[in-house]
Amino acid sequence: MRELIRSQGFASIPDLRSALDVSESTIRRDLDALVAEGEAQRTHGGVFYTGGGASLQLFENRRAGDWDSKRQVAKAAARLIDNHDTLLLDGGSTTYELARQLVGRPLQIVTNSLPVANLFAASDQADLVLLGGYVHSRTAVSLGPYANQMLATLNVQKAFLSIAGVDARGYYNSNLLLVETERAMMGCADQTIVVADSSKFGKSSLARLCTLDQVHTVVTDEHLNGLWRERLTSAGVELVTPGDESDATEPECET
Missing domain, CATH: 3.40.50.1360 (Rossmann fold)
Structure with a gap:
């Protein structure tokens, strides 16, 4: 997920779910971890890459x-x-x-x-x-x-x-x-x-x-x-x- 967001700069929740073939709850849990590490910033529409x-x-x-x-x-x-x-x-x-x-x-x-x-x-x-x-x-x-x-x-x-x-x-x-x-x-x-x-x-x-x-x-x-x-x-x-x-x-x- 990190590499996908990094390569695109921005990704929506539906795009991540489709690309990774996992549940929305899994997507959100992993995004929370990326945000906590300073690697991403959540928005209402999805997530921006901000780290590394x-x-x-x-x-x-x-x-x-x-x-x-x-x-x-x-x-x-x-x-x-x-x-x-x-x-x-x-x-x-x-x-x-x-x-x-x-x-x-x-x-x-x-x-x-x-x-x-x-x-x-x-x-x-x-x-x-x-x-x-x-x-x-x-x-x-x-x-x-x-x-x-x-x-x-x-x-x-x-x-x-x-x-x-x-x-x-x-x-x-x-x-x-x-x-x-x-x-x-x-x-x-x-x-x-x-x-x-x-x-x-x-x-x-x-x-x-x-x-x-x-x-x-x-x-x-x-x-x-x-x-x-x-x-x-x-x-x-x-x-x-x-x-x-x-x-x-x-x-x-x-x-």
Whole structure:
């Protein structure tokens, strides 16, 4: 089943039942297992492939525990998104995990990430805009003046950005061109939302993106310590964690 969904990108329940000659209950049980592993995303009409392949090889040095934390952050971030929103997703591992949560939902997606774009390419629910420019081979994201010029012509409701670190002076990433492009992303967004697990806090990197108060929302895991919670709140930043999900309703995919 995994190979069938991977090769097609999307498959309906009747198609899977016919191709595999098994019962619908067996199909649904196996799909639940694929979803739990992050290999697929269910919709009302069937299932999209979201895992494995070359896209994940870019992040293969991440430990399983790291991915569990990123997945929880991504699920919390996904609850901030309404169907038909216009979004910008950069190319970090946490935004990639967020993209996996969003496959199958009706959205407009702008991204500079080839792995993120690949997730949405097979979806008839998403309008996809891929930014051009110089492609950084290690991360498979487009950067530089051409990407920045394109961003200057766009407007999105929410930009979701990954970071390498955050300290009292602000948010950081490790590549100068990436930071320039992320600033252009912030400039075309109504809201800037940083997604980062708690291990990134108290760290810096080569290039400072912006100060703490220039970001509207930070989505992180529940292990963030009290000092950082207070620091973000004092800067006027909305803090979202997986524990906030109890009062939220999850938007549904559309057929």
